[in-house]
Amino acid sequence: MRLVILDDYDLASEWAAKYIRNRIIQFKPSAERYFTLGLPTGSTPYGCYQKLIEYHISGDISFKHVKTFNMDEYVGLPRAHPESYHSYMWNNFFKHIDIDPANAHILDGNAKDLEAECQAYEQKISAAGGIELFVGGIGPDGHIAFNEPGSSLVSRTRVKTLAKDTIVANARFFGNDLTKVPSMALTVGVGTVMNAKEVMILITGAHKAFALYKAIEEGVNHMWTVSAFQQHPRTIFVCNEDATLELRVKTVKYFKGLMHVHNRLVDPVLSIKDQQKEEN
């Protein structure tokens, strides 16, 4: 794995956004060959989305030939509810960029047949040629998407009941009223994310530090589902200082020492303007 450690939240968000930008532009997506991107929600990736929007507004990146697949969505929450993941993605990303609405996929938590919805989603991912880069976050209980502790490490997209930890963590979005937080969600499986060519996990904040420790310094364990990515050939963990607080000093020093290598991935940062100049 690559463990990329930045000083603070903003720098971590920027590094992640630059990486996504470079990956998309290097891929040279077109109408015949789309770039497939897996996307998360929550407070961690917010800064990254803001940066990507900035790059789009400045004309450096286009999402015209990008297909996105979100990780999860609550079950039973009206799509127009301000806390639904559809609302999050619309307000914090889609409405600011040039993605074709037909290419922005999010699980439908109000589908009549939830299992069929999950299976159809897996098929959509296959039909799109698989995910090129899956961006995710980590829960305080070490979960990836809504793959709560105890989830199979080879699981596929399915319905999950949320763990108490997750409901408590999400209560702040529902007026701190636990009864208002949805108790079930549709989520991509650990196996689904493992199938991606590359996985990038964003982890910021001291409250995520223990989960990061469990995910990368202990063994692969279905109680800390992010640990599954120890067995993925291409995983990047992007975090800030605070998120490393539970790691061994040796681990942190080693990876900080590699920052000059990591930074070659985002420097120089590419732009479609250069490509357009080449064409002209």
Next chain:
Amino acid sequence: WRRGQERYSPVTQFTQCRVLREHRLQREDLWVRDGRILDPEKLFFDEQGYADQRVDCEGSIIAPGFIDVQINGGYGVDFSQPSEDVSSGVSFVSQKILQHGVTSFCPTLVTSPPGVYHKVLPQVKVHDGGAQGAGVLGVHLEGPFISAEKKGAHPERFLRTFQSGGIEDLMEAYGSLDNVAMVTLAPELAGSQSVVRELCRRGVTVSLGHSVANLSQAEEAVLHGASFITHLFNAMLPFHHRDPGIVGLLTSDQVPAGRTVYYGMIADGIHTNPAALRIAHRAHPSGLVLVTDAIAAMGLPPGRHTLGQQVIEIQGLHAYVAGTKTLSGSIAPMDMCVRHFKHAAGCSLEEALEAASLHPAQLLGLAERKGTLDFGSDAGQDA
């Protein structure tokens, strides 16, 4: 644009603008389709649609169109004149007031003999506005059932009281209540309470004005359904600390729960002293409705004009009876009233804009469709 449809309505996206929504000016894009404000999130997820056309507003404010519920005419047209072609006069004014930001209005008729009502009313129809002119929400009938002591400029010989059974007098005077949005009457007139009830039952807004009613009489009318005060302070008893009169409705505790009493204010800096405007605004900010109460001279250039039987002299924002210093009516257009109100009251831009859009829409029960930029509401024209 909508996936899978051969015939479609184009979607326009207004960008780089500030939209008045939820009582705040927000940096949001405004989406419009088929003359309605569109929810872009629904468009994206339900229809997988996107904008056909983008308009860069370069930072302008997009506010709901203003609604003028009291306007007697303008640009030389007097709505109370019984001409053969009233509707072309109304159309002319409706087209002109668009430039002031007014997208809907209530042509107002002052106290007139039955003949005038019978002739004029059938010619003024409720209709939506558009690029060609502001929409007509219905006629505002100011009089003739008003107080002789507070008639103002209304002709005394045509004032009336309720003789037979209330509503019969009304129908006899007006002929018909079709296309009538509002009636101003004096609630101290005997028999008026049943009229107030009946008008409200028929969906006509009842306004109190040109009256010497005390607070109890005004409150009784509100209980029966009255919801507006015609040009607060003007043509009514002045506020008195032991009987505040109609002005007392602003802070009355007899207004039924869930109902609001709205009040019209002419904020041209002339008809109401700014200090009085501030007292009213601070006492009851959510009920304030800006009206122009404009006369036919509005919009005409400075100098002398003959309008009907009168010669008017326009100097700046003042319209005098020619050769005198007697005011003959208001001529400040609505956008000027909004600006003056904001300046005099020291309120926020959002409050000033809402006093001319959201509040009149709420008064007339149209807030679902008009007076806001909420999804689904009408998008006739942008201010």
